[in-house]
Amino acid sequence: MKIENPVALRFLLQDELYLLNTDKLLYTEDAIAPHIAEQPAASIIQVAPTVKEPEPVSIVPAPEVKTPPLTFNxxxxxxxxxxxxxxxxxxxxxxxxxxxxxxxxxxxxxxxxxxxxxxxxxxxxxxxxxxxxxxxxxxxxxxxxxxxxxxxxxxxxxxxxxxxxxxxxxxxxxxxxxxxxxxxxxxxxxxxxxx
Missing domain, CATH: 3.40.470.10 (Uracil-DNA glycosylase-like domain)
Structure with missing residues (x-):
């Protein structure tokens, strides 16, 4: 698919895209307008979705709490x-x-x-x-x-x-x-x- 304006991506792709902090500046409206002017119209912009792997979760069992036996005097x-x-x-x-x-x-x-x-x-x-x-x-x-x-x-x-x-x-x-x-x-x- 050929996209001339990267802002149009948000209308074509309904899913949320996650960008790295360094890439976010490239896709703001102010940064896109001059960037488009520099590129030829036939260029294709491909955005690879970033997949964040889940961090391994370690399950630590709760320590057993032993209540002292009830005693009466x-x-x-x-x-x-x-x-x-x-x-x-x-x-x-x-x-x-x-x-x-x-x-x-x-x-x-x-x-x-x-x-x-x-x-x-x-x-x-x-x-x-x-x-x-x-x-x-x-x-x-x-x-x-x-x-x-x-x-x-x-x-x-x-x-x-x-x-x-x-x-x-x-x-x-x-x-x-x-x-x-x-x-x-x-x-x-x-x-x-x-x-």
Whole structure:
């Protein structure tokens, strides 16, 4: 094909042409007009398309990030998969007077402290319900006070046992609320004795 004006190339070739920076000056309107005058009319301009080869892409696998296994600090040995959640920000586990009261209550159910796992959620505030289930595998979950509710647990009604999958959960008063109220102690015991 014979082309007299290189500007006409853009009308004939619909595809995009990529020029090197040094060649771009040759195809501007100002540079083309004097250039055309110098060449005879019978000349053919051929533009070879430049093909850029793709650069090789190296795929580097993302490094494996191993999260440390979740651990909880708890009192007892969890022999019966019975988890008791409490909230005592100033203590490691539970107040001594409250532990004595809890020990007396579980003795009536023929349980010992080693049968339980007493977890102070004040020191595990970011722990989610599923993480507790994975770690302890409880069949019974006793929650003492609103502050001891784990994140993402299904709504519970005070002193009403509720089955949650493979376990039964009971939310009751904290020992601080029970020590001063005979009614709260009675309501707690009525639910715990059958729990």
């Amino acid at each position: 708890y009192l007892g040995k969890n022999l019966k998969n019975f988890v008791v959640l409490v909230n005592y920000p100033a203590l490691e586990f539970i107040d001594d007077a409250h532990l004595t009261a809890l020990t007396n209550i579980i003795k009536r159910k023929e349980l010992a402290i080693d049968d339980l796992a007493i977890v102070n959620l004040a020191h595990h505030s970011t722990a989610k319900y599923d993480e507790l289930l994975t770690f302890f595998k409880p069949t019974k979950l006793l929650i003492l006070g609103k502050a001891a509710l784990p994140q993402d647990i299904a709504p519970l009604v005070l002193n009403v046992p509720k089955p949650l999958g493979a376990l039964t959960a009971l939310q009751s008063f904290s020992f601080g609320e029970m020590m001063d109220s005979v009614d709260n102690k009675k309501a707690f015991w009525e639910q715990v004795k059958g729990f």
